[in-house]
Amino acid sequence: MTDLLFTNARLIDPAAGTEHLGWLRVSNGRITATGTREDGPPSGPDEHPIDCHQKCLAPGIIDIGVKVCEPGERHKESYRSAGLAAAAGGVTTIVTRPDTTPAIDSPEALEFVRRRANQAAPVNVLPMAALTKGREGRVMTEIGFLMDAGAVAFTDCDHVVRDNKVFARALTYARSCGALVIAHPQDPGLSRGAAVTSGKFATLRGLPGVSPMAERMGLDRDIALIEMTGARYHADQITTRRALPALERAKNNGLDITAGISIHHLTLNELDVADYRTFFKVKPPLRSEQDRQAMIGAVRDGLIDIISSMHTPQDEESKRLPYEEAASGAVALETLLPAALRLVHSDQLDLAQLFRALSLNPARRLGLEAGRISAGAPADLVLFDPDMPFVLDRTTLKSKSLNTPFDGARMQGRVLATYVAGNQVYRREDATN
């Protein structure tokens, strides 16, 4: 393995909360040293020097909640295509969802996922497993065995475990194993049949809506159960301002709770659905502009810990339907960083804050060494130009499914190269070096 020396780089250090020009040395797949001199130290004989031309070098993105459609719907997304999309998007670790067909709810199924992932994906793949068998909310999975097999977290994805007793037992058992449980805070009754967030837009379009209160109710219930069981808990997506006070209280009370949000809820609002555009149908539905602004503030303040893509591939057929019937979800591995950079360009987040949510916090939550740019950390890195403008053409995506809401959107910021354990897994065609 060649050693690398990145020079003349804008180093984004989310742990220190800083960005500065400097150099970074990689040896045997790990970062060995960094410094602030622009030109860097003289490179060693076996060292490959990379002049970054003052572009940004940041810890690679760790994306919790990526749907790869193996097993079951490989035509929508395979480990190969998801891995390539991740690499092109600067995502160095994908944490995959178990909501496949069938669900990843046994050590054997998890073994299949790991084998496929290792064969096919150029980035790190960490699988999650279902919390209950078949994600049906009745019987907990073999949490201990699944952890032994490599499950990094347990989630029923968008299925809410309705039965409080079942959920409380699963949380208690998970705590005893030290497992992280990821849940989708949503009151299932109130949100039944909803396609959009209730309000003026829902009424205008005549679409069934869910009150934002359903998210707060779901979170309130979950918080009560965490308080009861002491479990390690992460809310996959907190998207409404009404849920924030409860989250803040739970954190202040010392509960082991973190929260995430999808990039779509930070960069789009309900009005983007416009004339029934199904590529904007996600779960939970897009929210009001006031909610979106409040969520950006919560990410900046650290109340919301993690930004993820919630990458959900859907084929054209599942989207070319009347809005209510169309499938939910959007692909986002390749648009996560450019979309997130909108928040930097609008001066709402700085780059260190952004990568705290994209890389450092997910690493911390999952107990990974990555996500940092300091000596000793794995050399999972993304080199990007935060300013390069482009218009997204969805047909250029590496993902097998092209259901992005950003088709035709003007974006600013492109990944130039991605490194996993010091190996280059992606390089933009027109990038220098």
Add this chain to the structure above:
Amino acid sequence: MSFPHRHLLGIEHLSPDDITTILDLAETYVDLNRQSAKHADVLSGLTQINMFFENSTRTQASFEIAGKRLGADVMNMAMQASSVKKGETLIDTALTLNAMHPDLLVVRHPHSGAVDLLAQKVNCAVLNAGDGQHEHPTQALLDALTIRRAKGRLHRLNVAICGDIAHSRVARSNIFLLGKMENRIRLIGPPTLMPSEIDQFGVEVFEDMGEGLKDVDVVMMLRLQKERMDGGFIPSEREYFHRYGLDARKLKLAKPDAIVMHPGPMNRGVEIDGTLADDIHRSVIQEQVEMGVAVRMAVMQLLAANLATLRETA
């Protein structure tokens, strides 16, 4: 006579002038329809397909008669019985029909936005005959024509729309239309049947029917669908009738010459008292049906004319 629209998908995007154009033209068809020879062959040679993905007798018959009186070749497709059962998607069905070169496509669908989706995929003019809980433009237009004829104007009237607003496409289209024509709109119904943030649509919302009906010129009742009853939106039919059903006693609160409307089919004894519905001095329900044919003839003529222009320039 300008009507700058390729399709009629809703009232939302029409201007007051567009609405007046349709109503004025419809007036001429009201006269025609009352003669024994009812033919005006402005659609001669054109093909009209009625695609109803949801049961309808009245609206479908109205569109069929309208098309036939204008000389179009009209075909009815009962979509529940055909390809939908075989799993064909809406878009494929649309493309299949499109290949047969229809000129006017009249579509009703249970999902909001489905008619918009279909309109993007075909070359002909599309008429929305009701999509989910979104819009039912020809119903609002026929209501407007009925009001204009009964009241002599279509502005500065107090109009009460009563009942299940939340699930009603008729209500939405009427709110748009009556608002554009500068009327005062009151919505009356139980809060469980009011859509969220409806107060932002330039309407006044009343939970008490007596208060809401005070001094109105027009009382528009909506149909309460059976499935709403089972959905737990209201406690029972009899309580609903007691609180929100229209009877002679409640109607006394409105202006003495207030008219009573209903888009049909009626649930007598649920949202409206049977005797009142038949009272020819107050109820214009039969006239609404008559205006329906005339309004649909007018809309189809305008859209067909635009289609002809489009094809010439293409």
